[in-house]
Amino acid sequence: MIIEMKNIRKEFDGLEVLKDISFGVDNGEVVSIIGPSGSGKSTLLRCATFLETIDGGEIVYMGEKAAHTDESGRAVYVHPKELRRFRSYCGLVFQQFNLFPHYSVLKNLTDAPIEVQHRSREEAEATAMELLGKMGIADKAKAYPYQLSGGQQQRVAIARALAMKPQILFFDEPTSALDPELTGEVLKVIRQLAEEKMTMVVVTHEMPFAKAVSNRVIFMDGGVIVEQGDPREVFENPREERTKQFLRVFER
Amino acid sequence: MTLSTMLSTMAAGMLRTCGIFLLTLVGSLPLGMIVALLRKSRFSVVRLLIRAYISVIRGTPLMLQLLVWYFGPYYLFGWSIRGWRFPALIIGFVLNYAAYFAEIYRGGIESIPVGQYEACEVLGYSKSQTFMRIILPQVIKRIMPSVTNEVITLVKDTSLAFTLAYQEVFSLAKQISASQTSFAPFVIAGVFYFIANYAVAFAMERIEKALDYYR
Ligand SMILES: Nc1ncnc2c1ncn2[C@@H]1O[C@H](COP(=O)(O)OP(=O)(O)O)[C@@H](O)[C@H]1O
Ligand SMILES: [Mg+2]
Numbered sequence A: 001m002i003i004e005m006k007n008i009r010k011e012f013d014g015l016e017v018l019k020d021i022s023f024g025v026d027n028g029e030v031v032s033i034i035g036p037s038g039s040g041k042s043t044l045l046r047c048a049t050f051l052e053t054i055d056g057g058e059i060v061y062m063g064e065k066a067a068h069t070d071e072s073g074r075a076v077y078v079h080p081k082e083l084r085r086f087r088s089y090c091g092l093v094f095q096q097f098n099l100f101p102h103y104s105v106l107k108n109l110t111d112a113p114i115e116v117q118h119r120s121r122e123e124a125e126a127t128a129m130e131l132l133g134k135m136g137i138a139d140k141a142k143a144y145p146y147q148l149s150g151g152q153q154q155r156v157a158i159a160r161a162l163a164m165k166p167q168i169l170f171f172d173e174p175t176s177a178l179d180p181e182l183t184g185e186v187l188k189v190i191r192q193l194a195e196e197k198m199t200m201v202v203v204t205h206e207m208p209f210a211k212a213v214s215n216r217v218i219f220m221d222g223g224v225i226v227e228q229g230d231p232r233e234v235f236e237n238p239r240e241e242r243t244k245q246f247l248r249v250f251e252r
Numbered sequence B: 001m002t003l004s005t006m007l008s009t010m011a012a013g014m015l016r017t018c019g020i021f022l023l024t025l026v027g028s029l030p031l032g033m034i035v036a037l038l039r040k041s042r043f044s045v046v047r048l049l050i051r052a053y054i055s056v057i058r059g060t061p062l063m064l065q066l067l068v069w070y071f072g073p074y075y076l077f078g079w080s081i082r083g084w085r086f087p088a089l090i091i092g093f094v095l096n097y098a099a100y101f102a103e104i105y106r107g108g109i110e111s112i113p114v115g116q117y118e119a120c121e122v123l124g125y126s127k128s129q130t131f132m133r134i135i136l137p138q139v140i141k142r143i144m145p146s147v148t149n150e151v152i153t154l155v156k157d158t159s160l161a162f163t164l165a166y167q168e169v170f171s172l173a174k175q176i177s178a179s180q181t182s183f184a185p186f187v188i189a190g191v192f193y194f195i196a197n198y199a200v201a202f203a204m205e206r207i208e209k210a211l212d213y214y215r
Helices: A041-048 A080-089 A105-115 A121-134 A150-163 A180-195 A207-213 A231-236 A241-250 B003-038 B044-059 B062-077 B085-110 B114-123 B127-164 B169-180 B184-210
Strands: A003-012 A015-025 A030-034 A056-061 A064-069 A075-077 A090-093 A168-172 A200-203 A216-221 A224-229
Touching: A003 A041, A015 A041, A015 A056, A015 A224, A030 A041, A030 A207, A041 A090, A041 A168, A041 A200, A056 A080, A064 A080, A080 A090, A090 A150, A090 B114, A105 A121, A105 A150, A105 B127, A121 A150, A150 A168, A150 A180, A180 A200, A180 A207, A207 A231, A216 A231, A216 A241, A224 A231, A224 A241, B003 B044, B003 B085, B003 B127, B003 B169, B003 B184, B044 B085, B062 B085, B062 B127, B085 B127, B114 B127, B127 B169, B127 B184, B169 B184
Parallel strands: A030 A200, A030 A216, A090 A168, A168 A200
Antiparallel strands: A003 A015, A003 A056, A056 A064, A064 A075, A216 A224
């Protein structure tokens, strides 16, 4: 298991957003999370990547506890210094890309490896160029984010996350901010990563993509996992009424 | 008094004006950043003090502040204020401009999307790396127009040093004009301020251009 989240609870000002959620991701597994807006998908990813702190439950990376619940029922995290190590295990690709506008594409990819991971410039740049090549945008290394299309920017963001060599990569609706004609190029690189056995968790509304690429699909609604399983099972024979209702919206 | 002695007397004043201008910038540009950051301190006492400081500075005339800095030590503590004129002047200017710059910085910092901080957090940047490498450069670009306005105001505000009878170009112009019953000193001072502002505007424009490589 790369990550295990057990009995995760999270609330915002008394509103329970994650209600006792448990799930794990195996090495090389690709998991898609689907569900209506407001169901807690982003919050789950943000808890897994330590952007939000959980109120209860346990987060375990590679068998090591990053957070657990003590006897009094409060969630306790490891020391901030330790947490930096856990942070390095995971990457997150945002819906809005969040590239650094004042850095060139290449610097977006090399700055954190050099400044945070203290890797050599030569090695970081070689890794970055290789990743840009894989993303099909090697010719954009010197460009600035504003000079790129949305699809290209999101591919840079994926490369930036991969440049940190994470054990697992989370995607929060990576194509939702893109024009429809640009989603394909982003989904293509994610699919390619799946073929290379990159461990990934993808929140998406692209049902055909989820069905084709993932090993497992999780359907979330109202802060709980309603149903999960083999993508074919979930998409073609959903057991739960709520899943059926949700999927019906996506049928044309 | 010939025009050339008038000019050379006033040149000394121009140098003093430039001195006030440069020292104020050197002091208040960084101090403003410290004030802006302290304004978001986790200690509520600090936040309260900073807010009080900013609102007092912005709510009272700079001329009055200069007088308080100069005469305050004498009236409050009975201290001698000999040799205190120039330090009081610079303290008054620096603290005044730091408050205005702090507000500009704060606006700039708050305009940076939260996604930039989140990207940094996920990539493992420390708080200070996030600020120095990612946030601050973007803030500087965004606040350049407001800073330019403030710096141009400062060029003109240096003339308030006459309040403490400091012999910068404006004080001298007034004195020479009165003693020589001549209008020329004011014309010279006016031309000086105009050229100074022109130079400032030119320099700031160059900086803005240099930051134009991204959006
Ligand atoms: N920072 C926050 N403060 C308060 N409420 C929040 C915050 N983030 C999310 N929520 C609420 O939590 C619920 C789940 O949100 P989210 O995880 O973004 O859902 P999803 O990604 O599935 O659309 C929503 O009701 C949302 O309004
Ligand atoms: Mg979301």
